[in-house]
Amino acid sequence: MNSLRNEEWDKSIGTTSQNVKKQEQKPASPRKIYRPSAKKAAILSLLFMGLGQLYNRQILKGLSFAALELYLLVFWTVPFQWGMWGLTTLGETPQGRDGFAIVQGDHSIFLMIEGILFLISFLLLLWFYYFNVRDAYKVALKRQRGIKSNDAKEMFKNIWDNGFPYLLLTPSVLFTAFLTILPLLFGVLIAFTNYSAPNHLAPKSLVDWVGLDTFVQLFQMKTWSTTFYGVFSWTIVWAILSTVTTFFLGLAFAIILNQKGIRFKRFWRSMFILPWAIPQFISILIMRNIFNGEFGPINRYLIDLGIINQAIPWLSDPFLAKVTLIVVNMWFGFPFWMVLMSGVLTSIDKELYEAAEVDGAGGSQKFWKITMPLIMFATAPLAIMSFAGNFNNFNIIYLMTEGGPVNIDYSYAGSTDILISWIYKLTLDNSQFAVASCVSILIFMVISIFSIWNFRRTRAFKEEDMMS
Amino acid sequence: MTNISLGRKLGHALIYAVLILTTVAILYPVMWIVSGSLNPGDSLFTTRFIPESISFVHYQYLFNETDYPLWYWNTFKIAFWNMILSTILVVTAAYAFSRFRFPGRKQGLMAMLVLQMFPSFMGMIAIYILLLQVNLLDNHWGLILVYAGGSIPFGAWLVKGYFDGIPRSLEEAAKIDGASDVKIFYKIMMPLSTPILVFIAVTNFIGPWMDFIFARLVLRSDEKKTLAVGLFEMITGRANTEFTNFAAGAVLVAVPITILFFIFQDHLVNGLKAGANKG
Numbered sequence: 001m002n003s004l005r006n007e008e009w010d011k012s013i014g015t016t017s018q019n020v021k022k023q024e025q026k027p028a029s030p031r032k033i034y035r036p037s038a039k040k041a042a043i044l045s046l047l048f049m050g051l052g053q054l055y056n057r058q059i060l061k062g063l064s065f066a067a068l069e070l071y072l073l074v075f076w077t078v079p080f081q082w083g084m085w086g087l088t089t090l091g092e093t094p095q096g097r098d099g100f101a102i103v104q105g106d107h108s109i110f111l112m113i114e115g116i117l118f119l120i121s122f123l124l125l126l127w128f129y130y131f132n133v134r135d136a137y138k139v140a141l142k143r144q145r146g147i148k149s150n151d152a153k154e155m156f157k158n159i160w161d162n163g164f165p166y167l168l169l170t171p172s173v174l175f176t177a178f179l180t181i182l183p184l185l186f187g188v189l190i191a192f193t194n195y196s197a198p199n200h201l202a203p204k205s206l207v208d209w210v211g212l213d214t215f216v217q218l219f220q221m222k223t224w225s226t227t228f229y230g231v232f233s234w235t236i237v238w239a240i241l242s243t244v245t246t247f248f249l250g251l252a253f254a255i256i257l258n259q260k261g262i263r264f265k266r267f268w269r270s271m272f273i274l275p276w277a278i279p280q281f282i283s284i285l286i287m288r289n290i291f292n293g294e295f296g297p298i299n300r301y302l303i304d305l306g307i308i309n310q311a312i313p314w315l316s317d318p319f320l321a322k323v324t325l326i327v328v329n330m331w332f333g334f335p336f337w338m339v340l341m342s343g344v345l346t347s348i349d350k351e352l353y354e355a356a357e358v359d360g361a362g363g364s365q366k367f368w369k370i371t372m373p374l375i376m377f378a379t380a381p382l383a384i385m386s387f388a389g390n391f392n393n394f395n396i397i398y399l400m401t402e403g404g405p406v407n408i409d410y411s412y413a414g415s416t417d418i419l420i421s422w423i424y425k426l427t428l429d430n431s432q433f434a435v436a437s438c439v440s441i442l443i444f445m446v447i448s449i450f451s452i453w454n455f456r457r458t459r460a461f462k463e464e465d466m467m468s
Numbered sequence: 469m470t471n472i473s474l475g476r477k478l479g480h481a482l483i484y485a486v487l488i489l490t491t492v493a494i495l496y497p498v499m500w501i502v503s504g505s506l507n508p509g510d511s512l513f514t515t516r517f518i519p520e521s522i523s524f525v526h527y528q529y530l531f532n533e534t535d536y537p538l539w540y541w542n543t544f545k546i547a548f549w550n551m552i553l554s555t556i557l558v559v560t561a562a563y564a565f566s567r568f569r570f571p572g573r574k575q576g577l578m579a580m581l582v583l584q585m586f587p588s589f590m591g592m593i594a595i596y597i598l599l600l601q602v603n604l605l606d607n608h609w610g611l612i613l614v615y616a617g618g619s620i621p622f623g624a625w626l627v628k629g630y631f632d633g634i635p636r637s638l639e640e641a642a643k644i645d646g647a648s649d650v651k652i653f654y655k656i657m658m659p660l661s662t663p664i665l666v667f668i669a670v671t672n673f674i675g676p677w678m679d680f681i682f683a684r685l686v687l688r689s690d691e692k693k694t695l696a697v698g699l700f701e702m703i704t705g706r707a708n709t710e711f712t713n714f715a716a717g718a719v720l721v722a723v724p725i726t727i728l729f730f731i732f733q734d735h736l737v738n739g740l741k742a743g744a745n746k747g
Contacts, residue, residue: 165568179617183591277729
């Protein structure tokens, strides 16, 4: 705040001293002071960009604003109308055939994306238009008070000073607009169309808006709803179990390594961090081979040792595959919690324990009344985030089992598929874009509930400066 | 030390047993893949934990007969440029949000918060079509742009939080001495925020080595592939007859990344903690 105030202060000093100079050069004559009406300036700018500025006698600014609007009106009106037509109708002529030659029709999906692009640009333009009106109004007010408006050179300096944050943000905004917001917007809109194989795939056939039909199908049509409810409940179970198991395993090892009298602590600790350090996709692929039902080493040892005489279907039995996934995930997940909780444990004040001992507390009492609450307090936000992360943990599911084994009751999903890997299959392998998009929206809702809840209770939200 | 009770000794023995068992469980897959890469055979079935003879044929095979060196180079290139681009984007955005008050700031922060909640999958189809339109499909720059764009919302929040913790008195003093915004940024903010910058740079460098989804979506041809896609196809495509080659490839990726992790261990832990606290 202060830095900005200083700048403004500097500027005002600058302008007043200039005014003083000019007044010295030309003796003040009241006739020379031009006093435009602020209302008029604003209305003129509203009618046509730049008119208000011209009325304020800012010739260069006014002309360039007017030129911009003229350019947009002349060259972009027709494309814009066409874009809006595309967005609302998603095309009208399907692909046809003329003998052997294919006659291209409208490509609904391209029309949709172009429509969104036009819409985003239009909104940016509206914002600029608003800026133009506000500028005319403000400058006119300034001139009424006798302050001379900035000339072009000062204007650029002004933009550089006040616009520095915008300048910093421009690349990020462009990236986010095109690579995050536009695709997401498109993704959301797809949920309200029938864009899916086999009958509504662009460019072969047209895609139409269908409103909430896809959602209704997802919940009510048997083939979809069975899959959805099945996959959804496993996703929840998976997210809870994988978070809880790694959390407590990490806690257990942190406590063990924090005890007095354990030797080689550094050695054990760096050993146990190893699963976190190795690139995850590598270790998942290794695990996939170790648990391979036919050729994997685990089954081979067990058979060689005579413990079993038939291979255990680690990854091809629906239930066992789920168990294997959770066990393997423990291997990956516990080091993070271990490291984190070691930090919390060492930071707990020893006097707390001593005081508890004086009061006659036993070992378990000390653990449940002192250690656990402090650990929960310090790690709860991370646990929530980790739950959200596991909810969307595509890598482990897809690289380990590819969602398999096959489940004949499901459409396009296997027994261990979670929502996110189901979406992947729906989109990339089966072109069921509309349903995939519906499911994404539902995932977003679940994740946002957790994130917002988490966010509200963390420090960041309570800091006054955060959003001020 | 005769006064240590038997129970306590037993307890310790039990603890050591757990520690040793866990170490075995952790080291077994690691050793197994290393020994797999040195096994003379080809398939998963013939692979022995202790190889009959040690051979480096698989490493030679990878370098002479496959595109593996090319995948390695591709991945490194993508990782490097993603690191540079993401760090620049994230830091500039975070600096603007932390140090300036301007119209639209509040909305921008809120928007970023919401954006990081969407699964990145949702935009996949659109990203595909978009890259197709601008001719960046099956192009490394297309992938780098996608990664960099995706890293902004989370990263900017994180770094902004860190910047907020740096006192402003330093900058104000510099300002009085006549330093420009750009200079203040380079001379004061950058040195003071090295830990978080290292975190952002390292995570963005490691990211492309791990990512499978977008690499598979964007890169189509064999010579453009990254390691994650290449190695995955190696063991799923041809019924496990290439297991030992995969093992050699895996070792060559895992070793540098693991070393990188251990070097920057503290930064990574602290960065993740900060991320959770800032939402």
